[in-house]
Amino acid sequence: MTPGLGRALFPLLRSLAVALAIAPSSAALPAPSVDACNDRQELKLSSEEFNALRDQLVQFGCLPAGSRPRSMRELAPALLRFQAALGLTQTGRYDCDTFYELISPDLFTARPCD
Numbered sequence: 001m002t003p004g005l006g007r008a009l010f011p012l013l014r015s016l017a018v019a020l021a022i023a024p025s026s027a028a029l030p031a032p033s034v035d036a037c038n039d040r041q042e043l044k045l046s047s048e049e050f051n052a053l054r055d056q057l058v059q060f061g062c063l064p065a066g067s068r069p070r071s072m073r074e075l076a077p078a079l080l081r082f083q084a085a086l087g088l089t090q091t092g093r094y095d096c097d098t099f100y101e102l103i104s105p106d107l108f109t110a111r112p113c114d
Contacts, residue, residue: 037096042072045094050075053094056102057082062113078113085112 045053054075057063062085063078076092083090086101101107 031099042093042095043099045072053102054078057113059111060107060113061111081113 050072054063054069057075057078058065058067060082062082063069063075069075069078072094075094079094079098080090080092082088082101083092083098088097088101091098
């Protein structure tokens with residue numbers, strides 16, 4: 001998927017995933033606000049959302065199984081691998097483009113970091 005394209009298709013993709021009951025484990029990740037995306041901010045996560053992000057990165061092969069990073073700083077190398085694998089701007093930050101790629105139906109069964 002073209003970087004940023006997911007943002008435009010997000011409502012349709014999310015509805016389709018729910019309708020088909022194939023929502024990924026990232027379903028616990030909240031949709032970012034428009035302001036956060038426009039300002040290119042790093043998205044804030046609760047501990048539950050952080051755990052969902054970590055689990056998703058493990059599922060995609062970007063983070064070794066069993067690793068337990070406790071902060072976004074510790075998760076940054078896995079985010080960099082994910083971003084590089086998908087051709088996103090490599091920031092190591094959890095931003096809007098990264099979020100939209102994480103919930104992409106194209107990745108439900110893929111391991112882009114392997």
